[in-house]
Amino acid sequence: MTKFALSPDREKHVEEILSRYPNRQAACIPVLHLCQEQNGWISDDVVEWVAARLDLSAAHVKGVVTFYTLFNKEPVGKHQVWVCQTLSCALRGADEILHHCEKRLGIHVGQTTKDGKVTLRTAECLASCGTAPMIQVDKDYYENLTTAEVDRILDRLIK
Amino acid sequence: MLRQTTYLTKRYGVPEGWTLPVYERDGGYEQAKRALSMPREALVEEMKAANIRGRGGAGFPMGVKWSFMPWPPKPEKPHYLVINADEGEPGTFKDRTIMELDPHAVVEGCIIGCFGIGAHAAYIYVRDELHLSKARLWGAIKEARAKGYLGAKPFGIDYPVEVYVHTGAGAYICGEETSLLNSLEGKRGEPRLKPPFPAQSGAFGMPTTVNNLETIAAVPVALAMGGDAFSKLSDLHDQKDGGCRLYGVSGHVNTPGVFEACVGLTLRELIYDLGGGVKGGELLGVIPGGSSCPILRPDEVVNAPDAKSPLHRWHGKNVLDVPMGVETYRALGTMLGTCCAIVLNKNTDIVLAMHNLMRFYRHESCGQCTPCREGSAWLFRILDRMVHGEATMEELDRLHEIADNIMGNTICAFGEGTAMPALGFLRKYRKEFEEHVRTKGKSGTGRLAL
Numbered sequence: 001m002t003k004f005a006l007s008p009d010r011e012k013h014v015e016e017i018l019s020r021y022p023n024r025q026a027a028c029i030p031v032l033h034l035c036q037e038q039n040g041w042i043s044d045d046v047v048e049w050v051a052a053r054l055d056l057s058a059a060h061v062k063g064v065v066t067f068y069t070l071f072n073k074e075p076v077g078k079h080q081v082w083v084c085q086t087l088s089c090a091l092r093g094a095d096e097i098l099h100h101c102e103k104r105l106g107i108h109v110g111q112t113t114k115d116g117k118v119t120l121r122t123a124e125c126l127a128s129c130g131t132a133p134m135i136q137v138d139k140d141y142y143e144n145l146t147t148a149e150v151d152r153i154l155d156r157l158i159k
Numbered sequence: 160m161l162r163q164t165t166y167l168t169k170r171y172g173v174p175e176g177w178t179l180p181v182y183e184r185d186g187g188y189e190q191a192k193r194a195l196s197m198p199r200e201a202l203v204e205e206m207k208a209a210n211i212r213g214r215g216g217a218g219f220p221m222g223v224k225w226s227f228m229p230w231p232p233k234p235e236k237p238h239y240l241v242i243n244a245d246e247g248e249p250g251t252f253k254d255r256t257i258m259e260l261d262p263h264a265v266v267e268g269c270i271i272g273c274f275g276i277g278a279h280a281a282y283i284y285v286r287d288e289l290h291l292s293k294a295r296l297w298g299a300i301k302e303a304r305a306k307g308y309l310g311a312k313p314f315g316i317d318y319p320v321e322v323y324v325h326t327g328a329g330a331y332i333c334g335e336e337t338s339l340l341n342s343l344e345g346k347r348g349e350p351r352l353k354p355p356f357p358a359q360s361g362a363f364g365m366p367t368t369v370n371n372l373e374t375i376a377a378v379p380v381a382l383a384m385g386g387d388a389f390s391k392l393s394d395l396h397d398q399k400d401g402g403c404r405l406y407g408v409s410g411h412v413n414t415p416g417v418f419e420a421c422v423g424l425t426l427r428e429l430i431y432d433l434g435g436g437v438k439g440g441e442l443l444g445v446i447p448g449g450s451s452c453p454i455l456r457p458d459e460v461v462n463a464p465d466a467k468s469p470l471h472r473w474h475g476k477n478v479l480d481v482p483m484g485v486e487t488y489r490a491l492g493t494m495l496g497t498c499c500a501i502v503l504n505k506n507t508d509i510v511l512a513m514h515n516l517m518r519f520y521r522h523e524s525c526g527q528c529t530p531c532r533e534g535s536a537w538l539f540r541i542l543d544r545m546v547h548g549e550a551t552m553e554e555l556d557r558l559h560e561i562a563d564n565i566m567g568n569t570i571c572a573f574g575e576g577t578a579m580p581a582l583g584f585l586r587k588y589r590k591e592f593e594e595h596v597r598t599k600g601k602s603g604t605g606r607l608a609l
């Protein structure tokens with residue numbers, strides 16, 4: 001297996017990130033985000049690379065990775081669909097949206113479609129309660145959803 | 160009293176309202192420039208007079224917090240300003256609107272804040288999911304830097320200020336200020352024991368002030384108006400709860416959203432005048448300020464015969480008619496929190512509503528303290544059994560016990576933030592819970608949605 005390394009573009013970004021903080025450790029989470037952007041998930045190779053790059057122990061970096069929900073501990077689909085399931089969204093039909101996604105994608109929460117295109121997950125309150133129900137697809141929010149709208153969004157992802 | 164204002168939301172809906180030219184057309188950055196030439200004490204006094212109560216949940220007076228910073232700063236101990244935009248409290252969605260629609264108010268607030276506490280760097284901690292918010296904040300920082308409002312000599316004045324955006328990676332607990340500091344330092348977001356408080360040892364072990372994002376965004380407005388005048392916008396000026404603020408309302412209302420009004424708005428006004436009234440039936444209850452605040456029932460009446468109570472003026476009135484303030488709500492046995500209410504109509508299954516929130520707390524406990532980690536898991540497990548018609552009366556009573564055991568036995572306020580709303584549901588809807596257990600779940604509507 002080839003060892004992980006950040007692309008030259010992103011590597012330049014690391015230098016800029018480091019300049020923001022009084023020590024290297026503080027760059028840990030932003031740099032992990034950069035790595036995940038490139039690699040899709042945080043493998044042990046990534047952990048080792050980040051540890052070496054920031055002068056941290058691999059155990060420290062691993063501890064950080066396992067603490068935060070958004071760091072993928074295993075490979076995920078090309079797209080990630082997060083359905084907010086917390087109270088404000090639940091009161092306005094998050095349940096229906098979630099079941100609709102499961103049916104449409106033919107998978108359960110936590111699973112990835114067979115073609116590797118979409119991973120379906122639930123999220124806790126995404127600070128969009130006034131426009132519930134809502135989902136996040138990769139970096140974008142979709143708010144005030146109906147099942148018809150969900151179909152349009154998912155169609156774009158799986159076609 | 161319902162007095163809608165547009166001091167904080169003036170640029171909401173304005174085309175390109177988040178850009179520097181629009182902000183400057185409204186007098187943007189004049190206050191930052193003015194603040195940097197004020198004596199520091201005068202600035203802090205002005206902020207104390209504004210009576211801005213922290214908008215992040217605890218309601219601590221902002222000016223007083225600034226004054227806790229060691230003074231004068233020691234060269235070997237640089238001060239930091241940290242802005243909390245983790246916005247993870249269920250039901251809360253106000254800070255996001257400021258970041259997306261008026262990010263320059265945040266940057267200007269940071270410049271003034273840095274000067275007020277003796278810092279030269281501010282970190283805005285934004286939850287990672289808010290990609291547009293982060294982009295708008297970075298955009299504003301870039302514009303301000305290009306104009307020379309940030310950097311080595313803001314406005315030509317010899318007081319360097321830098322502002323940075325830092326992101327988390329999905330953990331509600333990182334909204335707790337000491338957990339946030341650990342996360343900023345590149346560690347697991349586990350809360351720290353206090354003391355030491357951040358003003359003594361915060362970010363990178365240095366004196367630090369943590370302010371909520373809405374708190375800091377209100378600073379330029381308050382300074383422009385003058386602290387005392389800003390405070391007097393509020394109906395609760397005499398309780399040192401000043402100014403105007405953002406209110407949110409979500410759940411079963413016809414027009415959910417974020418609204419700006421003077422402090423002292425009532426829940427009735429928030430639900431019926433701003434939120435367009437209850438959707439899909441009568442009102443069952445309201446969670447006033449994010450899910451950690453105990454629920455209020457619409458038939459509760461204020462009992463405050465003591466003239467010294469901050470609630471005395473509303474003795475005998477319905478809770479929905481009490482001005483929403485830090486002190487008034489504390490005296491009601493709940494909290495103002497983030498001032499973002501979740502409305503539940505009578506078709507809501509209260510057991511399912513509590514189940515939903517307890518799942519949240521179980522998932523988000525950082526796990527350091529046994530009472531919180533185990534307690535939140537047990538609360539959820541029993542509720543899950545109840546939802547499936549399997550729980551006994553004994554287990555219903557045990558829920559109280561478990562919640563009581565969390566209170567006061569944990570490192571951070573997450574514990575209380577779990578136990579207090581749990582007890583609120585159980586005490587105020589005891590009849591519904593008993594009925595649910597007796598009928599093995601058949602009494603519930605089984606519905607959360609409409």
Ligand SMILES: Cc1cc2nc3c(=O)[nH]c(=O)nc-3n(C[C@H](O)[C@H](O)[C@H](O)COP(=O)(O)O)c2cc1C
Pocket residue numbers: 212213214215216217218219243244245246247248331332333334335336337369370371372374571572573576
């Ligand atoms: C579990 C927990 C979560 C919190 N989440 C947030 C949050 O998302 N945003 C926030 O501003 N404050 C949050 N707080 C409150 C902060 O600890 C802190 O009091 C606040 O940021 C201080 O700013 P303020 O005084 O301007 O309100 C949270 C507190 C706890 C205990």
Ligand code: SF4
Pocket residue numbers: 332349350523524525526527528529531532569570571572573574
């Ligand atoms: S109270 Fe809960 S969230 Fe807070 S430190 Fe303890 S275990 Fe973590």
Ligand code: FES
Pocket residue numbers: 084085086087088089090124125126127128129132134249250251
């Ligand atoms: S509950 Fe779904 S965004 Fe807040």
